[in-house]
Amino acid sequence: MKSSKVLPQGRRPHSRIDGKRYEEKDQMTINDSTIIFGHSPDADDAFMFYAMEKKIVGIPGYKVGHHMEDIESLNVLAATGKLPVTAISAARYPQVAEHYRIMSCGSSVGRNYGPAVVSLGSLSESELEGKRVAVPGRFTTSWLLFQIFGPKDCEPLFVDFDDVGPAVNDGRAEAGILLHEGQILYEKQGFHGVMSLGEKWFEATGLPIPLGVDLVSRHIGADLAQQIANASLASINYAREHEDEALDYALSFGRGIDPEDGKKFVRMYVNDDTVDMGEEGRAALEKLFSLAVDRGVLQDLPELDIIQAN
Template sequence: MNKLNTITFGHSPDADDAFMFYGLAKEIVKIKGYKIDHKMADIQTLNELAVNGELPVTAISAAHYPNVSDHYRVMSCGASIGRNYGPVIVSKDSITMSKLSGRTVAIPGSHTTSWLLYQIFCPTDITPIFVEFNQIEKLVSSGKVDAGILLHEGQILYKNWGLKLVLDLGKHWFTQTGLPIPLGLDVVNRNLGKDLSFKVTNSLKQSIEYAHNNEDKALEYALGFGRGIEKEDGRKFVRMYVNTDTVNMGLEGISSLKRLFSMAVDKGIIKTLPPLDIVQV
């Protein structure tokens, strides 16, 4: 028997990521001639690994792509895109966006799209505290920081935690641009070559479609990574970010990425626009 080559897919244990990869994780979707390994880590760790192109395939924050475009191409599938919703800035007490000046704000990683959106739209004369995303709710609730940006399930659960909305960054983005907001991407290493890049991208698309067609089983798998979220809350969150845009971001998704990077250049946050050569399936 011929020994299979191994391709490692990096992704987070977040419900939407795990849901997407269900078909691949259960080996229902395969790439002929290859064994697939899964490296599960938080998005900040994956962002850091991508800087040197360490993984063949990985999830990254959309905002991080300009930093890694020399190593990676964007896959047409696997994107987490919010349509008039996204990361939320919350506080313990009711404050407005303009009142964030001079305050401490907990940020879920320096490479995250939420931090880029904050820098584009919000007062930047703050003290940012970069922490793991799952620490932010407690920091805000305890008053150790004045505000924080919540990702993932926190976007729909913050009211249950007694926190107040300062700004929905995804909704604000939509108000300003009329476009959906690309938050996360899946990317494939340029050194895989054209043919294998296509096969890898197509396998993820098939995995997403399989999860959609077997939602309950895929959801049970995705929620099995210890977040403690209720099943129906998990279903709501997954449906927000694993949808038709995730199967293929389309021209609108590409336009949204271009707009995000263009606004970042205009604000002096990044120097130049990255090349957007998409692996289409």
């Protein structure tokens, strides 16, 4: 496929420890008693980390900091191995496996739903061939899924995730792949659904669709890595048990989604699979990478190194 120019992200990271901002250059380690978690301000990620942000859940002997950027920026940053803990798109793991292990909790997983390919007017799947498609990041799972299930001769236009809709609206692209809340809001926004990549995946595999995973650095010792995984699981469980307060926090980042749609979206992607991906989740990751190899998108299968949270 031909590739159009990558547009700059243009966002300042939202980074803080104990409620205080810190400089991006210090994002890896402030000192030996601080652990920085990289995640997006998307409603599902913010929801999962609510209990840590409010110090309801912690890691004994350590402060917890948060470095918040859009997922594609985190995908890029993960290649440096700087963040001790970070969320990434599942599709990115083969390129960063040397730096990170996967946690069994924290994954964004859909069952027969996922990223949506949309257009402004009525467009069929077959009519996507030869079209320019706005893509929310080169390293996103949505782009990998499109390369697996979509037409081969589309031209990707890589843009920020929140510029996909505008790119379709203003004619820079004839179709676009929507992530996050856009998956459930696109009809309200006047778009036509062309293809559900989540449904395509489920039809082909019968497995849940692994969109995002949470990682722990290999430079962190085994005992501390286990504590981090356990704390992440505790934070997820707390948010699910205290949904309203966690949702209020998650929706405070100004993404323009109303509470009911926000609750629907969070429940879609913070679910039992998020608590524990289990054997089915592992199988789904293996299948994703296997299909990518078959399509010639990925060269080698990564070894899946998963920390089981308790």
